[in-house]
Amino acid sequence: MGNRPRCCCDEVLGIKKGPWTPEEDHLLASYIKQHGPANWRSVPTNAGLLRCSKSCRLRWTNYLRPEIKRGNFTELEEKMIISLQSLWGNKWAAMASHLPQRTDNDIKNYWNTDLKKKLMKKFHSHHLGSSSPNFQFLNKDYSSISFNRTRNLECNHNLDIHQTSALNKFINSITSSSTSTPSSTTYALSRLLEGWEDKVVPNGSNNSDNNNHNTSNNNLDDDDIFIKKVEEQETRNDDDAHLSNEADYFESLLTFENTSNVACWEQKSSPQSTKIHGTTSASSEEAQTTTTTTTTTTTIEDMVDSILLSDHQGLIEDDQNEPPFSVLEKWLLDEATQQVLEEDHMEECSNGLSCGAM
DNA sequence: AAAAATAGCAACCGCACAACC
DNA sequence: TGGTTGTGCGGTTGCTATTTT
Numbered sequence A: 001m002g003n004r005p006r007c008c009c010d011e012v013l014g015i016k017k018g019p020w021t022p023e024e025d026h027l028l029a030s031y032i033k034q035h036g037p038a039n040w041r042s043v044p045t046n047a048g049l050l051r052c053s054k055s056c057r058l059r060w061t062n063y064l065r066p067e068i069k070r071g072n073f074t075e076l077e078e079k080m081i082i083s084l085q086s087l088w089g090n091k092w093a094a095m096a097s098h099l100p101q102r103t104d105n106d107i108k109n110y111w112n113t114d115l116k117k118k119l120m121k122k123f124h125s126h127h128l129g130s131s132s133p134n135f136q137f138l139n140k141d142y143s144s145i146s147f148n149r150t151r152n153l154e155c156n157h158n159l160d161i162h163q164t165s166a167l168n169k170f171i172n173s174i175t176s177s178s179t180s181t182p183s184s185t186t187y188a189l190s191r192l193l194e195g196w197e198d199k200v201v202p203n204g205s206n207n208s209d210n211n212n213h214n215t216s217n218n219n220l221d222d223d224d225i226f227i228k229k230v231e232e233q234e235t236r237n238d239d240d241a242h243l244s245n246e247a248d249y250f251e252s253l254l255t256f257e258n259t260s261n262v263a264c265w266e267q268k269s270s271p272q273s274t275k276i277h278g279t280t281s282a283s284s285e286e287a288q289t290t291t292t293t294t295t296t297t298t299t300i301e302d303m304v305d306s307i308l309l310s311d312h313q314g315l316i317e318d319d320q321n322e323p324p325f326s327v328l329e330k331w332l333l334d335e336a337t338q339q340v341l342e343e344d345h346m347e348e349c350s351n352g353l354s355c356g357a358m
Numbered sequence B: 001a002a003a004a005a006t007a008g009c010a011a012c013c014g015c016a017c018a019a020c021c
Numbered sequence C: 001t002g003g004t005t006g007t008g009c010g011g012t013t014g015c016t017a018t019t020t021t
Helices: A021-037 A042-049 A053-064 A073-087 A092-100 A104-127 A133-138 A161-177 A184-200 A223-237 A240-269 A284-293 A300-316 A327-350
Strands: A143-146 A153-155 A274-276 A277-279
Touching: A021 A042, A021 A327, A042 A053, A073 A092, A092 A104, A277 A327
Parallel strands: none
Antiparallel strands: A143 A153, A274 A277
């Protein structure tokens, strides 16, 4: 592996890495059960584990914690992830705080495997398939586009005003890199959700433990409380009533999220409500207050359509009223373009053209 | 039936930041 | 005030199971 930078675990010889054995899991779980998840530095030594503290913490938070739900993601959870991803980008921990019983790692893995594929498929059929003129430059006839070293797209010819507009927006969006930094609007929405969530989260599934692992420390000092929590959690997993509440919780969140993506933009561009896709979308404040009275039967496809089309509609309106690309669309477009350009590059190579590093 | 390719996911890595000394 | 430590987080890697050829 060459000159790999050292990790904290490298400093101590004999530290074990790799998959955890059931024995190690038992040692760690027993120790945490007795002492609570605090002072990770001392955990490996005191628990008799040949692991670094970081590894122990990770194993606990991502796998051994009793409140973690394992197994397939429900459709509601999928919707939630798609919606939050579109709103916040890759803020896995923040998403996990709104998805009780799921870890950031789980959500991240799920996004990078299942959801990414689903959305790409949807994106291709939506933008590259037929109707949208603005993204047809990503179709097979993409010879007019080249990709230079600074990741700017250069349009040489054959693009109409809408296509050029789409391209320009795409370029601006990826070069400004807003995906990695939540906007103030995002932060405000997050705060709104936090306050709102307290009212909506069903009894017993308050995610304060998920929000901040440190907050659980005090509660876990007492063995009885800890064991009780574990038992409650196990019971809860099989509790239909709980699932129903959870579904309500997600649905209510989604209703808000569905409008907020559009509402964010409208709040900036226009104070009054606008009708989009048959849904009255108001300012984010109004969206929040109307949430509780709206019912949602949205499918994942509908959601993606809604997210993508909300931006697409903006493109065909005048330039001044164009909403920005959603994070989701930036990502999808980025992926699609990259794919197209890689194919292009490969084709050039196979045709004997120069194919140096990009 | 075997090899190769792909998917899923647990675990690791390194950076950032806050708390503490 | 600067160094150290502990923790959180997002990106990436690598192992294993599954599917495809």
